[in-house]
Amino acid sequence: MKKIANLSLLILGVTFLSGQAKEDSVQFKRISTEILNNGKGYHELKELTKGIGNRLSGSEAYEKSVQWAAQKLRDAGADKVWLQEVMIPVWIRGKESLHIKTSGGNWKNIKMLSLGNSEGTGGKDVSGEIIMVKSLEEYDKLPAERVKNKIVFFNYPFNQEHVQTFIAYREAGAYRRTAASLTAKKGGKFAIIRSLSSAFDDVPHTGNMRYDENISKIPAITIGNTSADELEAILKTQQVTAKLNSNCGMKGEKSSHSVIGEITGKKDQSVIVVGGHLDSWDVGEGAHDDGAGIVQSIEVIRTFKKLGLQNNHTIRAVCFANEENGTKGGKQYGKVAKENNEKHLFAIESDAGGFSPRGISLEMDDPQRKQIQSWGNLFLPYGVYNFEGKYSGSDIAPLHEMGVPAAELVPDPQRYFDIHHTAEDTFEKVNRRELLLGSTVMTQLIYMIDKNW
Amino acid sequence: MKKIANLSLLILGVTFLSGQAKEDSVQFKRISTEILNNGKGYHELKELTKGIGNRLSGSEAYEKSVQWAAQKLRDAGADKVWLQEVMIPVWIRGKESLHIKTSGGNWKNIKMLSLGNSEGTGGKDVSGEIIMVKSLEEYDKLPAERVKNKIVFFNYPFNQEHVQTFIAYREAGAYRRTAASLTAKKGGKFAIIRSLSSAFDDVPHTGNMRYDENISKIPAITIGNTSADELEAILKTQQVTAKLNSNCGMKGEKSSHSVIGEITGKKDQSVIVVGGHLDSWDVGEGAHDDGAGIVQSIEVIRTFKKLGLQNNHTIRAVCFANEENGTKGGKQYGKVAKENNEKHLFAIESDAGGFSPRGISLEMDDPQRKQIQSWGNLFLPYGVYNFEGKYSGSDIAPLHEMGVPAAELVPDPQRYFDIHHTAEDTFEKVNRRELLLGSTVMTQLIYMIDKNW
Known part of the structure; x- marks a missing residue:
């Protein structure tokens, strides 16, 4: 294609601004120009993913990433x-x-992953007949004797029709989350x-599960979509x-450890948090989840310093430990903030992938929410138009519970669940x-x- | 990440609608559900790209794609x-x-591509000293004797700071477009x-060039960004x-041939065109440019038929020939439409990549433009918010010149120029x-x- 692009989007949100808003739009452009031209996040993400790799809580790689993040913040x-x-849980x-x-057939190997925090078989073979259900409702109706000594295949497909x-x-x-304990109960x-996967491939997606108390801890595993399709087809006619x-x-x-770096506020010591989680699952490289959030948070610090944006309040980048299988880093951060009587003004997390941003989700009281929404025109030239979400991230949930206005970056969501929690x-x-x-x-x-706050 | 997504975006644009708008939003959802669940475009794109491959005008592969597209429309x-x-130009x-x-050094091979429609060296070695310029302005100031018998390296970088x-x-x-004739003139x-490339790699991007009349047709070639960086560095100190x-x-x-398929209008024979171009450059697979536009246009036909959307007017999918190095298909389509006195109501093209849509660009008179913009809330749940563009596509430009309201799909533009016109x-x-x-x-x-029209 070779048409002429038009400039209207670029100037949109600038045309109708005046005074203060114009000044802000100039700063917005300075920030974007600095980051698009000189941003270090992409290169840093390469170091983190290719140099260190995946970094599950408790692993040696995670400890390396702690040292790496501290150096990058410096x-x-x-x-x-x-x-x-x-203190973090260790799962191997x-x-x-x-x-x-x-x-009458032969054993066939199926690509699989144990779910995170699941117990295994202790290195022994555990076998049995598979029964398949399509939904939790269908499973609930099964009498216990139909499940006893069986393997339950929860064959619920990812609903493609949600935009x-x-x-x-x-x-x-x-x-x-619940398949293991539900199966054990019967x-x-x-x-x-x-797998919780939007891709039509054979890649299994791991992720956290949990056991109900006082229920036997049996294994839970996941298989990719094409293996699930094949298994479903066979089960229609055969045992x-x-x-x-x-x-x-x-x-x-x-x-x-979580890793924290800050720029001291010029006016006061109240804190604005930007963060992501430094740990990842133990497959793949944890690039979108959540290396992206880590290098983006470090970039915020770098950009404030580079452009000499004199911040009134303390701006703090937090690389949270153990989001994936415990959220202990986020909980500890909230606990320490409370103990130290630190005043937090605001917290934002990036943990939905390093894709093109489309919005900012706002979990806060209406007046603050409306104020941020009133800045919407400033963000429009950067492709950000959606301020309707009312959630934030899991690592800053403890802060939000203490009354801190919380937010999350909303990137385009189409590709995330093709690769989320996978090899x-x-x-x-990730695109630069x-x-x-x-x-x-x-x-x-x-x-x-x-x-403004 | 494992937060709870909120539903507000999904229902946005539905909540505040009533009557007709509610009915339309139900049809919008039917269309999206059908395509996200049962769309054939992704599979068809695989056939086109992997089965046929790249398909420059005049190539055997292009002729195969003509037969393929006709079958897919059927x-x-x-x-x-x-x-x-x-009639299309043939470039080899x-x-x-x-x-x-x-x-004193040794010859080093550099990855390159001749630009499309460029003449070559006739299989002979042509050599000379390289001189580098950073801009056309700098080149304009060079006296002809500095350029004579030299090779000119136009080292203008893709400006990363534009969102x-x-x-x-x-x-x-x-x-x-102009480097060859400018160089020849001196x-x-x-x-x-x-290369016109947003990627920091060594992939050369081809694309169309043209010769001024009565100027010697000398070769124009392109090199990737890292080769250009290296050449720039060497030229600072050495010849x-x-x-x-x-x-x-x-x-x-x-x-x-271009390929055309239509669903006859129930009320009249006035035509709504949706199209893309079937040809591609002769490297890579022409997946985003513009296999995407082709399979999307075919999907429109399929969806109207599948859902039984009784169209008042004729809906026509056009797979244009020869967009890349001549736009002869688009011109011919306009010419024939004029000769046959066909009334065209509207034309839309998809030729900016198969990425997540963000908008629709509208090249038409203000009343029509405003009417389409008034439908904006219906599109918001599908991530489409930008109706500010005022351009359309090059293949429907001849229709627009005849007064037909024209439009183009506006996908997210961040990844396109990493891969545009390349291997x-x-x-x-492409993401499904x-x-x-x-x-x-x-x-x-x-x-x-x-x-409505």
């Missing part, structure tokens, strides 16, 4: 950088395999869950036996410009909050 | 499918290579252009000789959901136009 010009100690995957066979993929993710989330041996062998399980807890969440899936636009929008928002 | 349920003959790349060396990448593309476009031997050997050139013209424009770079949302929005718009 390089970005933070006035103060420190580690915040937090170990070896794992799933085989299936029809009666907002997070809705489909939420709907399917109950299966991942005497089943283990649970297989169709299928599954055999699982896995070593995963919880290995107590240990001391680890495919790699640096190559999309990532940097996310940093841009967060810096712009923090600039406005710092100036 | 499969989609078009009432009538035909080929429209058009052939073998090509570029080497550079410093005085709207099409603006950067347009700014850099003059170099690609007696240079050939021109090297830094560099370049040697080009290429066989490309125009080989007359031949008869070819990297492959099926793998993003592609299908583009088809969805075009179908929705055509539904509204058909009903």
Whole structure:
């Protein structure tokens, strides 16, 4: 294509502004120009993903990433950088395999992942007949004797028809979280869950699960969409036996750290937080989830320093520990903030992928929400138009519970659940410009909050 | 991440609608549900890109794609499918290579592509000293004796700071189009252009160039960004000789075809056009440019038929021939429409990549423009908010010149110029959901136009 692009979008939101708004739009453009031209986030993401790789809580790689993040915050010009100690759960995957066979057939290996925090089979083969259900409602109706000693395949598909993929993710989330205990309650041996995946491929998506108290801790595993399709097809006409062998399980807890860097406020010490989580699942590289949020948060610090934006309040980038299988980093941060009587003005998280930003979700009282929405025209030239969401991120939930206005960056959601929590969440899936636009929008928002609150 | 997504975006644009608008929003949702669940575009794009591959005008592959597109339009349920003959220019790349060396150094091979429609060196080595300019202004000031017998390296970088990448593309476009004739006018031997690329890699981006009349037709070639960076660095301290050997050139013209399929109007025969271009450059697979536009246009036909949306007017999908190096298909379509006195109500093109849609650009009179903008709330749940653009596509420009209101789908522009016109424009770079949302929005718009115009 070779048409002439028009300029209207670029000047939109500037044309009808005057006075203060014009001044703000000039600062917005300075921020975007600095980041799109000189942003370090993409290069830093390459270091984090290719140099360190995935970094589950408790792993050696996670500890390396702690040192790395502290150094990057120093390089970005933070006035103060420190580690915040937090006790985190340790979960180890170990070896794992799933085989299936029809009666008279041969064992066939199926690509799988144990769900995070699941117990394994202790290295022994556990096998049984598979029964399939399409929904929790269908499972609820099954009598216990139909489940006893069986393997339950929860074959609930990711609903492609939602434009907002997070809705489909939420709907399917109950299966991942509850399948194991539901199966155990009726005497089943283990649970297989169709991955929470928008891709038509054979990539299994891990993620956190949890056990109900006083219920036997049986394994929960996940398989990719095409394996699930095949299994579904076979089960329509034949009996299928599954055999699982896995070593995963919880290995107590240990001391680890979140990483914090800040630029001291010129006027007061009240705090504006921007953050993401430094840990990732133990497959892939944790690039979109959530290396992106980490390097974007560091970029905010770098940009404030580089442009000499004299911040009234303290701006703090927080690289939270252990979001994926415990959110202990976020909880500890909230606890320490309370103990120290720190005043927090605002917190924003980036944990929905490093894609092109479309909005900012606002979890706060109406007056603050309306004030941020009134700045909407300033953001429009940067592709950000949606301020309707009312949620924020899980790591800043403890702050929000203490009354702190909280927000989350809303990137385009179409590609996220193709690669979320998988071996495919790699640096190559992140686009430089999309990532940097996310940093841009967060810096712009923090600039406005710092100036006006 | 595992937060709870909120529903507000989904219901936005529905909540405050009533009566007719509510009915329309129900049809919008039917269209989106059908396409996101059952859309064939992604699978068809795989057939086109992997089965046929790139398809430059005049190539055997292009002729295969003509037959393929006709069949897909029949499969989609078009009432009538035909080929429209058009004479197209034939350009052949052939073998090509570029080497550079410093005085005393060895020849080093540089990745390059001849620009489309450029003449080559006739298979002979052409060599000379490279001189570098950063801008056309700088080149204009060079006296002819400084250029005579030299190779001119137009080292103008793609401007990363534009959020709207099409603006950067347009700014850099003059170099690609004019470098050869500018160089020839001052007696240079050939021109090297830094690629029109937003990626920091060594992938050269081809694209169309043109010769001024009565000026010697010397070769124009392009190199990737990292090769350009290296060349720039060496030229700061050393003299560099370049040697080009290429066989490309125009080989007359031949008869070819655009492909057209339509659903007959129930009320009248006035025509609504949706289209893209079937040809591509001769590298990569022409996936985003513009296989995406082709399969999206076919999807519009399929969806109208599948959902039984009784169209008042004729809805016509046009797969234009020869957009890349001649736009002969678009011109011929306009000519035939005029000759046959066909009334065209509206035309929309998709030729900016199969990315997540953000808007619709409207090139038409104000009343029509305002009417479409008044439907904006209906599109918001599908991520489409920007109706500010005032351009349309190059293949429907002849229709627009005849007074037909014209439009273009506006997808997210961040990734396009990483891969545009390169070996990297492959099926793998296209996301299923993003592609299908583009088809969805075009179908929705055509539904509204058909009903209201």
